[in-house]
Amino acid sequence: MLPHVLILGGTTEARRLADALHPRVRVTSSLAGRVAAPRLPAGEVRIGGFGGADGMAEWIREHAVGAVIDATHPFAETISFNAARAAATAHVPLLALRRPGWVPGEGDDWREVGSLVEAAEAVRGAGRVFLTTGRMGLAAFAHVDDAHFLVRSVDAPEPPFPPRMEVLLDRGPFTLDGERAVLADHAIDVLVTKDSGGAATAPKLAAAREAGIPVVVVRRPPVPEGVPVATTVDDAVTWAHAQRAQSASG
CATH class of the missing domain: 3.40.50.720 (NAD(P)-binding Rossmann-like Domain)
Known part of the structure; x- marks a missing residue:
C-alpha cells in the first residue's frame, strides 16, 4: 500500500506539493471550501472542515495517514493549531510548509x-x-x-x-x-x-x-510551537519521502 500523506490547504504551494508527490505517494488534499471554484490538486481531495482537532485526529487514524503537511495560508491560524493537536493525538509527524514573508526594500513605506x-x-x-x-x-x-x-x-x-x-x-x-x-x-x-x-x-x-x-x-501569526517548518516545496517533498523511508524501515 502506498504511504498516505494528508496535505492541508489550497495554496499554490499545496497544489505543487501534491503534484510532486502523486502518484508515488497517496495524497489527500484537504480544502476549506471557502472558494466557490477552487483549483484542484493531483490525487484525492476532500472539502470542508474536520470538526476541530479531535475530528481531524479521528480522520487521520481512520484513513491510515502516515504524515501531515500543513500547507495552509500563513494566516490560517486555527487550522494550523488544530493540525498540531491532531497530529500529536494521532501520533503522526507534522510539517508546516510556509513561504517566506515579504521584506521591505528601499523606498517602501x-x-x-x-x-x-x-x-x-x-x-x-x-x-x-x-x-x-x-x-x-x-x-x-x-x-x-x-x-x-x-x-x-x-x-x-x-x-x-x-x-x-x-x-x-x-x-x-x-x-x-x-x-x-x-x-x-x-x-x-x-x-x-x-x-x-x-x-x-x-x-x-x-x-x-x-x-x-x-x-x-x-504581521503573520507564528507556527505552532515545536512544529518543523519548510520554506520550499522541494524541502517538503524531501521531508515526506524521509517519513516514508522511516516508516518502511520501522
Whole structure:
C-alpha cells in the first residue's frame, strides 16, 4: 500500500506539493471550501472542515495517514493549531510548509500592525483604501465609515463589511502593470495587505512603492510551537519521502 500523506490547504504551494508527490505517494488534499471554484490538486481531495482537532485526529487514524503537511495560508491560524493537536493525538509527524514573508526594500513605506483590527484603526480617515486581505476578514473594517474601500477577492464578500465599499473580483497571480493600473484608476491612498509572502500577489507592493503609497502590513501569526517548518516545496517533498523511508524501515 502506498504511504498516505494528508496535505492541508489550497495554496499554490499545496497544489505543487501534491503534484510532486502523486502518484508515488497517496495524497489527500484537504480544502476549506471557502472558494466557490477552487483549483484542484493531483490525487484525492476532500472539502470542508474536520470538526476541530479531535475530528481531524479521528480522520487521520481512520484513513491510515502516515504524515501531515500543513500547507495552509500563513494566516490560517486555527487550522494550523488544530493540525498540531491532531497530529500529536494521532501520533503522526507534522510539517508546516510556509513561504517566506515579504521584506521591505528601499523606498517602501510600510506600517506593520499585529491584526486586522489594528489595520482598521490605521486606515481611519485615510481616503481611498485598497484592501487586499481577503473577504473573510472584512468584519474588522465594518465600523470604518470615514474611508472608502476597494476590496479585492476571488468571490463576492458577505456582510458585515465596510459601508463605503467597491468590490473588485479577481484572482492572482497579478502583474505589476495591472497593479499600477488599479492604484491609478481608483486613486488609491493606502494599501492594506497581510504578509502572505510569495510572488503571486507581490506586484502590488512594487506598484505602491513606485507610487509613493503607504502600505499597512499585517504581521503573520507564528507556527505552532515545536512544529518543523519548510520554506520550499522541494524541502517538503524531501521531508515526506524521509517519513516514508522511516516508516518502511520501522
